[in-house]
Amino acid sequence: MLLIHCPYCAEERPETEFAHAGEAHIERSTEMNALTDEGFSKFFFYRDNTKGTTFERWRHIHGCGRYFNAARDTVSDKFLTTYKAGEPKPDLSKLVDDQTNAGAKS
Amino acid sequence: MNAPVLIQPNRIAGKGRLSVADPMRFTFDGKTLPALKGDTVASALIANDIHLVGRSFKYHRPRGIVSAGPEEPNALLGIQRDVARHTPNIRATVQEVYDGLEATSQNRWPSLKYDIGEINDVVSPLLSAGFYYKTFMWPRKAWDKVYEPFIRNAAGLGKAPVHKDPDRYSSQHEHCDVLILGGGVAGLSAALAAAKNGARVIICDEQPTFGGALHFDTDIVIDGMDGFSWAQQAMAKLAAMDNVRVLTRTTAFGYYAQNYVGLIERVSEHLSAPSADLPRERLWEVRAKKVIIATGSIERHMVFANNDRPGILLASSARTYLNHYGVAVGKNVGVYTANDSAYAAAFDLKEAGINIPAIVDIREHPNAELVAKAKALGIRVLTGHGVMAAGGKLRVSSMSVAPVNGGAREVIPIDSIIMSGGWTPSVHMFSQSRGKVAYDAAKSRFVPGVYAQDCVSVGSCNGTDDLSAIIDEAIKAGEEAATYVRPNTSQVSISIEANGGNAWEGTLIGAAPGAEAGKVVKAFVDFQNDVTAKDIRLAVQEGFQSIEHVKRFTTNGMATDQGKLSNMHGLAIAAEALGKELPEVGLTTFRAPYTPITFGALVSHSKGALFEPTRKTPMHESEVAIGAVFEDVGNWKRAWYYPKGGEDMHAAVNRECKTTRTNVGMFDASTLGKIEVVGPDAAEFLNLIYTNPFLKLGVGKLRYGIMCREDGFIYDDGVVARIAEDRFHVTTTTGGAPRVLNMMEDYLQTEFPHMKVWLTSTSEQWAVIAVQGPKSRDIIAPFVDGIDLSAEALPHMSMAEGTICGVPTRLMRMSFTGEMGFEINVPADYGRAVWDTLYEAVEAADGCAYGTESMHVLRAEKGYIIVGQDTDGTVTPHDAGLDWAVGKKKTDFVGIRGLKRPDLVASGRRQLVGLKSIDGRSVLEEGAQIVEDPNQPVPMKMIGWVSSSYWSENAQKPIAMALIEDGFNLMGKKLYVPMANEVIEVEVCKAVFVDEEGGRLHG
DSSP, rough: OOEETTTTTEEEEGGGGOOEEEEOOOOOTTTTOOOOOOHHHHHOOOOOOSEEEEEEEEEEETTTTOOEEEEEEETTOOEEEEETSOOOOOOHHHHHHHHHHHHHHH | OOOOOOOTTTBBBSSSOEEEEEESEEETTEEEEEOOOOOOHHHHHTTTOOOOEEEOOOTEEEEEEOOOOOOOOEEEEEEEEETTTEEEEEEETBBBBOOEEEEEEESBOOOOSSBBBHHHHHHHGOOOOTTTHHTTTTTTHIIIIHHHHHHHHHSSSSEEEEOOOOEEEEEEEEEEEEEEEEOSHHHHHHHHHHHHHOOEEEEOOOSSSSSSGGOOOOOETTTTTTHHHHHHHHHHHHHHHHEEEEEESSSEEEEEEETEEEEEEOOSHHHOOOOTSSEEEEEEEEEEEEEEOOOEEEEEEHHHHHHHTTTTEEEHHHHHHHHHHHHOOOEEEEEEEESSSHHHHHHHHHHHBBBBOOOOOOOSOOOOHHHHHHHHOOEEETTTEEEEEEEEEEEEEEEEEEEOOOOOEEEEESSSSEOOOEEEEOOOOHTTTTTHHHHHHHHTTTEEEEOOSSEEEEEEEGOOOHHHHHHHHHHHHHHHHHHHTTTTTTTOOOOOOOOOOOOOOOOOSSSSTTSSSTTTBEEEETTTTTHHHHHHHHHTTTTTTTTTHHHHHHHTSTTTTTTTTTHHHHHHHHHHHHOOOOOHOOOOEEESSOOOOOHHHHHOOGGGSSOOOOOOOOOOHHHHTTTTTEETTEEEOOOOOOOOTTOHHHHHHHHHHHHHSOOOEEEEEEEEEEEEEEEHHHHHHHHHHHOOOTTOOTBBEEEEEEOOOOOOOEEEEEEEEEEEEEEEEEOOOTHHHHHHHHHHHHHHISTTSSSEEEEEEEETTTTEEEEEETTTTHHHHGEOOOOOOOOTTTTTSSEEEEEEEEEEEEEEESSSSSSSOOOEHHHHHHGGHHHHHHHHHHHHHTTOOOOHHHHHHHHHHTTTOOOTTTTTSOOTTTTTTTTGGSOOOOOOOTTTTGGGGGGHSTOOOOOEEEEETTTSSOOOTOOOOOESTSOSSSSEEEEEEEEEEEEETTTTTTEOOOEEEGGHHHHTTTEEEEEEEEEEEEEEEOOOOOTTTTTGOOO
């Protein structure tokens, strides 16, 4: 069971308190009606399914109820960071460096 | 009772740590045998000179005890405490004897000594690796009648218990600074170091006593005392500390993400009459900041012909039996080894008075000191020799010895062989933690390489052989772990003085001499799955290159022992056959559980009534009292129908439907999902969530709303009431409440975060009583205060707040039946009182309560859909005939763009229509397929399916709804529903069967 850091509660809590909510940073257009078929299918159907670092949404459904974003490595299952909804994607190169350093320390 | 003293022929007086003052009795295959307290079933059997304990899985070969620990592949027994407590496949080497234990051998018929299945050993050429995939292929027809029954009959080990498990299991979450897996020298040293430095420590070991290898290695002296005594003292010291939890009989079975480790504690399996208060097993789910893995290593067997004969076992296990249990494995014990450890075992046996006719060592030049010591003890040492085959069948009787490089064979009579192919570090937990192993070529073993989690391996599981080095490494790990989790604590150093441990040299992986390629012998690699060296070569010969494929084809390492003895041998043989270096072939993946665990422990309390919550409405008990039959709807118990005077469901539903339309009926609608949507932007928000327009909905008005996903398909529906300018009472389907709230929260938090709206689930807060039918107003009127119930003041689809029976209510004039009706929302705590009062009035008026079945019929008579029954996630509002509910002037709502997708506006979509059975009596089956031409060849083109179907007592005919291609354009068309025995003719119609104009709603 993973431990997930909720950026709103500022606590690490067990995975069972959370619900996964798909890929992050997919913005719903404010002009939905004007989207082309291609634009809509990109928005709705296409996902990156990355091997490696992925940006994804989680909801602290059995906790504060908030949706937030996470950067997670889909190979090692490790969370690089979690951050509040609406915040920009974190700088990946910096995160990976932090991980390497943390790994070297332990 | 004065039972005669039973002799235990192999129990050696003065040896071992068990006391003759604690005798016990158990039975094996019905025969009563003596044992001592502290014995395992295996040690007690060997004490009674019983080695033959089972038959092998495939060939039914006689099998004995191979080990003295959890790695045991052979000695699997059925253990029975009483009729309901029978557990198959228990390792005799792990199960402790308690007084009265009943053990039964497995996989034999009619008896262990005379087994019919033994024929498999003779016909074994037909049963080579992969025989399943080859033998049962042809003829196809034989599969059902011959092959499958045969395989099912032969499959499986042991007998499954037939009774429900009567035992209780427990589970517990635990957090600690340092979790230490293993209570041998390394684990104990690490625990002492970590605990002395203030860390909160949990240390566990699978055995009843701590000590690990100190159980057998009596050459070791630690802190001035013999190693085993030191271990007991260390354990006692730890147990007395407040910051330490010591768990015996506790196996770490799984290592999961972020130092989450599963432990199983066997709480009462060793007790003769366990207290009813004790669980059988306890699951510990431990989250540790640091894990120290001190799981030791496992001795390997030698792969030679007939190495599976009962009486052949691992050298250090024989030493455990002698030094811990005081049991010699035989009277005349041969030794076959590639490793020094077998010498130590031979010396101990010899010194206990056991005859050791020869030590056969495949090495030309083993340790000279050991050879000299053997000779001094009068033991013959044959270096550069191998055991070419073991003789005997139900018990090993001889070993056939020859020089490794060829030469004459000498047959040496023995009654037991002890063997050692060297030691395999137990990297199971490390590997489960996703660490990558590294190959130590010098010693032919895999050791921990790259770590993936916050853990460290110490001792022999880390490839550390020297005793002092093990202790130093463990103390360092313990101290560092404590400092790591508590960086501000000043470090306390401890020292442990140890002497006498020998770093044993020598290794053999793969087939021993005499079992090489080309030799037609049964030299077993995996005892439990009957995999021989030849089978692994065959797999390679047949083209399997990956060790993972070889494993699955041969089933090597796939038995309940998970290849603890066999994996390295299998790998070496495959590598040799492939002509590759061993690390290139790779190791198969270690998976949880380390040893078998019970489902009971995993399930723990989550069974029966505690499996999942049961949700009951506030009126539940009143419904029980009036005879309701309930159905499960999700977690809810819902009143299904209310039979009277011996009615069956059909009769009850007919009466309920008829009474509701002609008089009055009441229905418990409390399970509906309810969400309170509040805030200045609430109307704006709902306008985006629903397809319908919501901005202009007046206060006190209701609107039926449809919710789509972005792809344009119906997600949920329900009635929304505007309580105030900034407050809405939203209802959802019974099952839909959580996902609707989740979706609303999602949009509110992430797409429309600028909106000032708050969402609150109120499903449990409101009890809802629907009163429906022409007399509904008359029924409720006497109890209502502060609300004008007249059609003018409170028309269909409006609501008002007031009181009913003196209780505050949100009274909604609405209908899911097509009749004039009210849905009375009252605070949940008052639900039952209001229900009881209204029910009395309904009954007095010859009305009735109706259940969910009648609710379904009544709504279907009106063509009202149920999301999830008449929709399936591919139905748009237009398909469902609800185009009117989509706001045409709206510039945005969830699904607005999806609804314009080419496929969703194309012709030929399935549309929801009504169906009449032309014969006027056939009730269609829900889910039945519909075709245009019943005479077309199979497979027919199906143009749709029946989504709802009932007998309508009110319409006096069967009614149905169906999703049919282009259905709206097929009105009046005759279609067909082919069933198993008949074809039913139907006619497409509008999905309204009662009161097409809808006048009854407005009474």
